[in-house]
Amino acid sequence: MSHASPRAHLRARPPAEPPPARPPRPTAPAKAPRRRARTPLLFCAPFLLLFAGMYLAPIVYAAVSSLYAVRRSGLGLTAPTRVFDPLANYARAFQDSAFTGSLGRVALFGLVQVPVMLGLALGLALLIDAKSARGKGFFRLSSFVPYAVPGVSAALIWSFMYSTQSSPVNRLLGPLGFTVPFFDEDLVLWSVANIVTWSWAGYNMIIIYAALQSIPAEVLEAARMDGASALRIAWSVKIPAVRGALVLTAVFSVIGSAQLFNEPAVLQPVSAGAIPSTYTPIMSAQSAVAAGNYPYAAAQSVVLALLVGAVSFTFFKLTSRGGSA
Amino acid sequence: MSAIDTAGIARAEAAGPAGSAPNGPRHRAGGGGESRSQRPPSSARRENRRETTFTSRAAVTALLGLSACYFLFPLWWLLVSATKPFGEQFSGSGLWFDGFDLFGNIARLGAQDGGIFWRWMLNSLLYCGAGALLGTAFSALAGYALAKFDFPGRGAVFGLVLAAVLVPKVLFTLPLYLMFSGAGLIDNPLAVLLPSAVSPFGVYLARVFAAQSIPDEVLEAGRLDGAGELRIFRSLGVRMMLPALVTIFLFQFVEIWNNYLLPAMVLGDDRLQPVTVGLVGWNASHVAVPPPLVVIGSLVSIVPLLIAFLALQRFWRAGMTAGAVK
Numbered sequence: 001m002s003h004a005s006p007r008a009h010l011r012a013r014p015p016a017e018p019p020p021a022r023p024p025r026p027t028a029p030a031k032a033p034r035r036r037a038r039t040p041l042l043f044c045a046p047f048l049l050l051f052a053g054m055y056l057a058p059i060v061y062a063a064v065s066s067l068y069a070v071r072r073s074g075l076g077l078t079a080p081t082r083v084f085d086p087l088a089n090y091a092r093a094f095q096d097s098a099f100t101g102s103l104g105r106v107a108l109f110g111l112v113q114v115p116v117m118l119g120l121a122l123g124l125a126l127l128i129d130a131k132s133a134r135g136k137g138f139f140r141l142s143s144f145v146p147y148a149v150p151g152v153s154a155a156l157i158w159s160f161m162y163s164t165q166s167s168p169v170n171r172l173l174g175p176l177g178f179t180v181p182f183f184d185e186d187l188v189l190w191s192v193a194n195i196v197t198w199s200w201a202g203y204n205m206i207i208i209y210a211a212l213q214s215i216p217a218e219v220l221e222a223a224r225m226d227g228a229s230a231l232r233i234a235w236s237v238k239i240p241a242v243r244g245a246l247v248l249t250a251v252f253s254v255i256g257s258a259q260l261f262n263e264p265a266v267l268q269p270v271s272a273g274a275i276p277s278t279y280t281p282i283m284s285a286q287s288a289v290a291a292g293n294y295p296y297a298a299a300q301s302v303v304l305a306l307l308v309g310a311v312s313f314t315f316f317k318l319t320s321r322g323g324s325a
Numbered sequence: 326m327s328a329i330d331t332a333g334i335a336r337a338e339a340a341g342p343a344g345s346a347p348n349g350p351r352h353r354a355g356g357g358g359e360s361r362s363q364r365p366p367s368s369a370r371r372e373n374r375r376e377t378t379f380t381s382r383a384a385v386t387a388l389l390g391l392s393a394c395y396f397l398f399p400l401w402w403l404l405v406s407a408t409k410p411f412g413e414q415f416s417g418s419g420l421w422f423d424g425f426d427l428f429g430n431i432a433r434l435g436a437q438d439g440g441i442f443w444r445w446m447l448n449s450l451l452y453c454g455a456g457a458l459l460g461t462a463f464s465a466l467a468g469y470a471l472a473k474f475d476f477p478g479r480g481a482v483f484g485l486v487l488a489a490v491l492v493p494k495v496l497f498t499l500p501l502y503l504m505f506s507g508a509g510l511i512d513n514p515l516a517v518l519l520p521s522a523v524s525p526f527g528v529y530l531a532r533v534f535a536a537q538s539i540p541d542e543v544l545e546a547g548r549l550d551g552a553g554e555l556r557i558f559r560s561l562g563v564r565m566m567l568p569a570l571v572t573i574f575l576f577q578f579v580e581i582w583n584n585y586l587l588p589a590m591v592l593g594d595d596r597l598q599p600v601t602v603g604l605v606g607w608n609a610s611h612v613a614v615p616p617p618l619v620v621i622g623s624l625v626s627i628v629p630l631l632i633a634f635l636a637l638q639r640f641w642r643a644g645m646t647a648g649a650v651k
Contacts, residue, residue, distance in 0.1 A: 044470050047463040058503070132382040151585065308496060316491075
């Protein structure tokens with residue numbers, strides 16, 4: 001675990017390729033060093049310009065516009081006006097039960113869905129890695145294929161699976177004596193979680209499987225010589241060895257939960273009201289846009305971005321400290 | 326949860342730390358790290374059979390079979406349903422074919438709303454193709470510079486790239502929408518293309534691949550021959566990074582295809598929308614568009630991606646194991 005975070009990865013790199021000591025050019029000797037310094041910046045320029053325009057500028061724009069409050073006159077007859085009131089939107093966001101509720105919902109979602117999905121991914125990786133497994137290639141591919149289906153298409157397909165009138169899943173379960181009310185208000189969050197799990201479990205499995213593959217064969221052989229059973233080896237040798245992969249997939253899955261949008265947004269119109277338009281933080285911000293209150297949407301986006309930033313920063317601090325210990 | 330870029334780096338990084346042998350055998354791009362158990366030589370396989378009991382093999386296969394059912398059932402249902410005669414998509418168990426009218430269905434799909442479905446597909450191809458092409462070019466330039474030049478600000482640029490990879494792109498979408506609506510770019514394809522052409526993860530991959538596949542000596546030889554830096558990049562760098570560039574293009578293409586929120590917000594005109602936004606609109610319209618068309622459209626829209634995915638698996642894996650190679 002020497003480079004649990006990409007930053008650590010950067011630090012761990014040897015101080016990079018030194019500038020090649022090249023012989024002075026016979027022509028234009030004075031021009032060469034300046035050109036050398038300028039060229040890499042020119043190479044980076046298209047990316048950096050677009051990055052500034054498409055990443056930094058919107059955040060600044062949102063942060064600035066979140067400081068203005070939209071005021072409507074009592075009768076709503078005149079056009080709403082914007083006044084500078086830096087804290088109004090933020091105060092409103094934290095008092096808005098729809099928005100705070102959406103934050104709590106994705107937090108709950110992350111706490112439950114991420115362990116379930118990673119447990120499934122780890123189990124699959126261990127099974128495919130097991131000596132007893134046959135058809136490894138097929139099973140690896142079959143769990144990974146959903147990842148090739150765009151999130152929105154996956155949600156559309158599952159919306160057919162969940163359909164109240166014609167769910168093929170319930171048709172199969174019917175003869176067994178029960179059906180699942182996928183769009184029940186208490187259940188719909190887990191219906192959404194199932195889509196996310198379906199899409200990403202195989203993908204996480206591939207990461208964990210790659211980590212399993214790099215356990216030296218001698219280590220496993222030694223454990224076997226000591227008489228450890230396959231289950232024991234999985235528990236005491238393999239799982240500790242993929243701890244790093246598990247931590248990273250967990251971090252990225254938790255960050256992913258915060259931006260939950262596609263799946264609930266696709267299910268919303270067919271959910272018969274079980275999914276309100278402010279179901280997740282991003283849906284909430286989007287509905288503020290739909291209501292024409294851009295500064296409020298901007299404030300919600302800023303709050304969410306700060307929360308995600310704080311969560312991932314904390315995680316990486318924790319994991320990289322664990323790595324250096 | 327569509328941030329392929331953030332998750333991609335998770336893969337790339339995860340393969341590293343857990344690998345604990347950074348200079349291990351995963352140097353081959355593609356198919357990396359598959360050697361231990363994927364294809365045991367026949368003697369090892371016989372030994373395997375002796376070591377494992379029938380019950381353990383049966384149990385493992387049963388569990389894996391169950392998981393395969395879970396992962397494949399929705400796709401299988403989609404395929405079967407799309408081939409059924411029009412209007413019967415939601416009847417029956419959906420487990421097996423029952424009458425075949427796939428081509429008639431596709432014709433109906435094309436006829437709905439004046440053939441807008443194919444326009445959506447074309448839009449998707451254009452946005453993804455153009456965005457990924459530009460994004461790959463810019464990523465290659467920046468990644469190459471980060472890997473092969475030492476210049477002031479290099480650490481800062483790379484730190485910026487990594488930070489951006491960690492923050493999901495979706496979080497930038499609403500601010501982008503607000504900015505574009507301030508700039509009057511709503512209902513303009515540029516509002517989709519411009520953000521699509523930036524890929525911090527692409528830069529990260531390009532940097533890793535450039536450091537790994539372009540020897541400094543080759544560049545030095547080019548310089549001694551008096552070639553300019555851009556010329557060296559074009560004729561030597563690009564050629565040596567080519568497989569990596571395919572990987573970056575692929576990741577970007579799919580990422581743009583998967584990005585639903587941005588086009589859904591900035592493109593209100595349905596003639597400009599990509600296929601994902603169009604189909605979700607159909608699905609939400611309930612009665613106005615017959616639901617079977619959404620089933621058929623979903624199948625048609627994911628087939629190209631599935632084919633690309635299966636045909637180009639090698640390049641996918643290259644992107645996943647990239648971080649493991651230092």
